[in-house]
Amino acid sequence: MNKPQYLRIKDELGSQILAGGLTRLPSERQLCELFATTRVTIREALVQLESSGLIYRADRRGWFVTPPRLRLNPRHTSNFHQIVREQGGVPRTELIEKRAIPVPPGLRERLGLRPLDTVYLLRRLRFADGRAVCYCENHCLPTRVPGLLELDLAGSLTEIYREHYGLDYARMRLTFHPTALPDEVARLLGATAGLPALRLERLNFDQHGQVLDVDLEYWRHDSLEIEVDTAE
Structure with a gap:
């Protein structure tokens, strides 16, 4: 036929x-x-x-x-800006929204908070070589990073934590699964709603072993690949 x-x-x-x-x-x-x-x-x-x-x-x-995919190794704690630069690209982060909100029920236990405790919500877009590739929501603990919302957040959160609070990402608990782009996320990424996406959720710990924040990310399906070397 x-x-x-x-x-x-x-x-x-x-x-x-x-x-x-x-x-x-x-x-x-x-x-x-x-x-x-x-x-x-x-x-x-x-x-x-x-x-x-x-x-x-x-x-x-x-x-x-579509340009070559960014490579993410979950065993490493490299931040987005570092990953893009190491792979020959130019990174940029655009802040969409920053505000204090009651902790979402689904994150309460992981962040060690009680009902209606406050977290800082950052909604941001990540760009590689001018192309929006990732939508990210950071849920940060005000007790760990007081005054965070007053800082310039259109950059690397890793570098902000280190410079202003002496905190470093030391390890993470990462879960990810394929999904479809929600309408609002697709609009922000300039993609077609319903296209495949990779949804990542990270629970981040600092060098003292304490929870620092939770990230929720939606990556365009054509922009990222996960690679893990089990010998590391």
């Missing part, structure tokens, strides 16, 4: 991408002309390529070839 046209187009574009040399796809209008087809068919092919992680859409700028 012959493949539908959108799959043939997807295969052709995928082959061109994997062969290298492409960083950006032609416009949808140009692709329609190139493949002598309709925009509906082209969009279906592009959505298939997006789902497979080969391309991503940047609002009002078109479709781009």
Whole structure:
């Protein structure tokens, strides 16, 4: 049986991408002309390529070839900015919101708090080479980092903890699983709602063995890979 046209187009574009040399796809209008087809068919092919992680859409700028994934080793405590720099990229963190809130019930036991105790919530976006790749919510303990909300939080939280409080991340308890991007997170990342994502939750401990904070992260499915060397 012959493949539908959108799959043939997807295969052709995928082959061109994997062969290298492409960083950006032609416009949808140009692709329609190139493949002598309709925009509906082209969009279906592009959505298939997006789902497979080969391309991503940047609002009002078109479709781009996905850059190499960032590599995360859970056995190491490197922060986002350090990971991106070590892999040749330029990191940036954008603060969306900062405020004190009652501790969410699901985090209360892990943070060692009582009902209605306060935590600092930071909502932030992480960028690698100008591309939003991760949405992060940090739940921080005010008793450990008093006055945190008064600081410039558009940077590395690891460096802020070290510089202002003499605290270092020493170990973490990490859980992760595949999921779909929630609507609001997808909007912030400039991605399609419902696309696959990797959800990470970290319980972080300082050099004294005390709980420091909890991070909840949503990573674009095409931006991260987990690697662990069991010999370490």
